[in-house]
Amino acid sequence: MLELKSLHKSYKMGSNYLHVLKGINFKVNEGELVAIMGSSGSGKSTLLNILGMLDSADKGSYFLDKIEIKNLDETKAAKYRNEFLGFVFQSFNLINYKNAVENVALPLYYRGISRKKRQTEALNFLQKVGLSNWSTHLPSELSGGQKQRVAIARALVSNPKVLLADEPTGALDSKTSNEVMSIIQKINNEGKTILVVTHEEEIAKMCKRVVKLKDGLIIEDKYIKQKLL
Amino acid sequence: MNSFKMLFDSEIWQEIFGSIKKNKIRTIITVIGVLWGIFIYVVLSGAAKGLDNGFERQFSNVAINSLFVWAESTSIPYEGFKIGRFPRLKLDDVEILKKRIPEIKYIVPRNARGTFSGGSPANIVRGDNSGNYAIYGDYPDFIKIATKEIYEGGRFINESDIKNNRKVCVIGERTLTELFDLEENPIGQYVRIDNVYFKVIGVSVFRQGSPFDSDSDVFIPFSTYQNLYNTGNKVDWFNIAAYENADVVEVEKKIKSTLKRIHRVHPNDKRAFGSFNLGEIFNKIFGFAKGMTFLSMVVGIATILAGVIGIGNILLISVKERTKELGVRRALGATPNEIRSQILLESVFLTISSGIIGIILASFVLALINYNTLDLNDFPYTNPTVPIKFISLALFLMVALGTIIGLIPAQRAVSIKPIDALREE
Numbered sequence A: 001m002l003e004l005k006s007l008h009k010s011y012k013m014g015s016n017y018l019h020v021l022k023g024i025n026f027k028v029n030e031g032e033l034v035a036i037m038g039s040s041g042s043g044k045s046t047l048l049n050i051l052g053m054l055d056s057a058d059k060g061s062y063f064l065d066k067i068e069i070k071n072l073d074e075t076k077a078a079k080y081r082n083e084f085l086g087f088v089f090q091s092f093n094l095i096n097y098k099n100a101v102e103n104v105a106l107p108l109y110y111r112g113i114s115r116k117k118r119q120t121e122a123l124n125f126l127q128k129v130g131l132s133n134w135s136t137h138l139p140s141e142l143s144g145g146q147k148q149r150v151a152i153a154r155a156l157v158s159n160p161k162v163l164l165a166d167e168p169t170g171a172l173d174s175k176t177s178n179e180v181m182s183i184i185q186k187i188n189n190e191g192k193t194i195l196v197v198t199h200e201e202e203i204a205k206m207c208k209r210v211v212k213l214k215d216g217l218i219i220e221d222k223y224i225k226q227k228l229l
Numbered sequence B: 001m002n003s004f005k006m007l008f009d010s011e012i013w014q015e016i017f018g019s020i021k022k023n024k025i026r027t028i029i030t031v032i033g034v035l036w037g038i039f040i041y042v043v044l045s046g047a048a049k050g051l052d053n054g055f056e057r058q059f060s061n062v063a064i065n066s067l068f069v070w071a072e073s074t075s076i077p078y079e080g081f082k083i084g085r086f087p088r089l090k091l092d093d094v095e096i097l098k099k100r101i102p103e104i105k106y107i108v109p110r111n112a113r114g115t116f117s118g119g120s121p122a123n124i125v126r127g128d129n130s131g132n133y134a135i136y137g138d139y140p141d142f143i144k145i146a147t148k149e150i151y152e153g154g155r156f157i158n159e160s161d162i163k164n165n166r167k168v169c170v171i172g173e174r175t176l177t178e179l180f181d182l183e184e185n186p187i188g189q190y191v192r193i194d195n196v197y198f199k200v201i202g203v204s205v206f207r208q209g210s211p212f213d214s215d216s217d218v219f220i221p222f223s224t225y226q227n228l229y230n231t232g233n234k235v236d237w238f239n240i241a242a243y244e245n246a247d248v249v250e251v252e253k254k255i256k257s258t259l260k261r262i263h264r265v266h267p268n269d270k271r272a273f274g275s276f277n278l279g280e281i282f283n284k285i286f287g288f289a290k291g292m293t294f295l296s297m298v299v300g301i302a303t304i305l306a307g308v309i310g311i312g313n314i315l316l317i318s319v320k321e322r323t324k325e326l327g328v329r330r331a332l333g334a335t336p337n338e339i340r341s342q343i344l345l346e347s348v349f350l351t352i353s354s355g356i357i358g359i360i361l362a363s364f365v366l367a368l369i370n371y372n373t374l375d376l377n378d379f380p381y382t383n384p385t386v387p388i389k390f391i392s393l394a395l396f397l398m399v400a401l402g403t404i405i406g407l408i409p410a411q412r413a414v415s416i417k418p419i420d421a422l423r424e425e
C-alpha cells in the first residue's frame, strides 16, 4: 500500500542541520495496523507527516498505492490528502464552532460533495464510532474520548487508503484509550490500512506490527500477536 | 471549487459567521469603522448635493449665463471729451451689440425708476389706496432672461403692447395686496401710475429667497415708459444673456469694448461702463458646491479606507488566531485557493454589510435633514438626494477595497505550511 525507500529528512537549525530521518526503508501492505514507536525526538511525527504529505522529504522516494509522491504543489497535496489520507491527531483538532456532524462532514465539503450527501455520510460514520446521539453537540460538550472518536469518523468519512494517527491516545486516560483503540482495531479489521504513532507499549501491543525508530533509523520491525480488545 | 460557487454554499456562511462570532468586539469596532466611513461619505455628498440643488433653485429665475451692463462716468479724457462725461446707453446699441457679438442670445434694454438706478419711484393709486413702487420699462424678452412667472389669468408684456404703447402693467404681489381688496381679481382693473391710467394685465409671482426679485415691482412696456417719463432713446441698462456654451467673462469684455467704441470712450477706461456678471458669480457658487461635493467625496473615501484597513487588520488577527484551524482544514484537503477565497469572502462580506448599514443610516439622516429644511425657503438647501452613481461608486469601492485588503490576511493564511500551522498551539 505504501513504500518508502532510503528516505532522508533534516531540519535547518540556525547554521547547522538536524538530520532527523537518515534513510528509512519501510513498506506497509494493505490492511496492516502498524505501531510506530521510539523515544521522544526520534522522528516519529516527522515520518508520519511525510507519509501524510504535510511535509516533504529531502531525499528518497515515497509510493502510495503505486503512485509516486513527489514535487507536490500545495493544491495537489491538498487533493491527495483529501482523497488518500485520513488524519487523527493527539489534540483532536476539531473545529470548535462546528458540531460533531459538521466536523465529520468537512473533508467531503472540500471534495465538493453536496450538502445532503455530506450530512448522511457524516451521520453514518458517527454511528460507526458510536456517537449517533451526539451529532449536534459542539466539541466543547464532548469528552476527550468522544472528541477523538469524532476525529476518527472525520478521518474515515472520505474513505482514505491509509489512516495516519499521531499519538491518538496521548491525551486520553487508559479506559478511553482502549475505547479509541478498539474502534481503530475494528476499522482495521474491516480492511483499512492504519499507522499509529505511540510511545506507549500498551497501545503498540494492540497493533499487528511494531516499528521502532532510533536516531533516524528503523532499528526494529516485527509482527506481533495482536492484543484484541 | 471556486469562490463563486462558495458564495452559494451555506458552509462558507457558517464559516464567516463562526469567525465573526468568535471576535465579537473587534468585529463590531471595525464594522463601525466602515459604517462610519460610508455614513460620512453619503451624508456629506448628499448635503453637498442639497446645497447644489438649493443654489440652483435660488437662481432658477435668472438665466445663468447673464450679465447687466450700465453706463457710469468716464475716467480718461478721449477724443476731445473731458474726464467725467456720462455716456448714455441707447436703444440703437442693441442692434450693434447683437451684430458684433454673436455669443449674445438675448439683449434686453431696461429702464427703471425708484431702484438702484435712481429716480423717484412711481406713485400708484387705486381708489383710496396708494403707494410708491419701483417701476420698470420692459421688453417681452425680459422674462426669457429672468424667468418671471405670472399668476394664472394674467400675462407679461408682449410685442403688441410695445408697438401700440399700451398703458398696461404687471404688478407685484405686495402691490396687489396693498392696492386691491382681498379676493378681488386685479386683471383688467385700472390703476393710476403717476397720474396716468394703466390696465393691470398680470401679477408676477414673488420668488422667496432669490436675490434678484422683489414683491412690489411694477412693469410697463418699454415704449410706454419712454412716453411716460420722456426718456427718449436712453437705456438705463442692458440685461444680456449669452449662449450656454459661451464664456461669459469674455462676452462681458467684448460688450464693454464695443460700447466704448460706440460711445467714444477710451479703450482703457475702466469706469465708464459698469457691469455685473451673474454668470461669473454662478460659476463661483456652483464651483463651491462642486468643491463641497468633491471634498465630501475625499473625506468619505478616506474614512471608508480607514474602516476597510481596520477590517483587514481584524482579519489578519483572526487569521493568526486561526492558524491551527486553517492547518487542520488543509490537512483535510482544503486547497490554498479555498482558504484564500474563504478569507476574502469574509472581508468582502464584512465590508459590504457594514457599508449597507451605513448607507441606510445615512439615508435616514438625509431624509431627516430634508424634512426639517422643507419650509426654510431662505436656506439654500433642497432635496439632498445622493445620486445612485455615488452609492454605486461607494459600494464598488468597498468591494474593491474589501478584496484588496482581504488579500493580505488571505495570503498570510496560506503562506504558512500546513505542518507548521498544525504545530501551532
Ligand SMILES: Nc1ncnc2c1ncn2[C@@H]1O[C@H](COP(=O)(O)OP(=O)(O)OP(=O)(O)O)[C@@H](O)[C@H]1O
Binding pocket: A011, A012, A013, A018, A020, A038, A039, A040, A041, A042, A043, A044, A045, A046, A047, A199
Ligand atoms: N519544523 C521543525 N524544525 C526544526 N526541527 C524540527 C522540526 N520538526 C521536528 N524537529 C525536530 O526533529 C526531531 C524529531 O521530531 P519529531 O516531532 O519527529 O519527534 P517525535 O518522535 O514525534 O517526538 P515526540 O515523541 O516527542 O512527539 C526533534 O528533535 C524535533 O525537535
Ligand SMILES: [Mg+2]
Binding pocket: A044, A045, A046, A166
Ligand atoms: Mg511526535
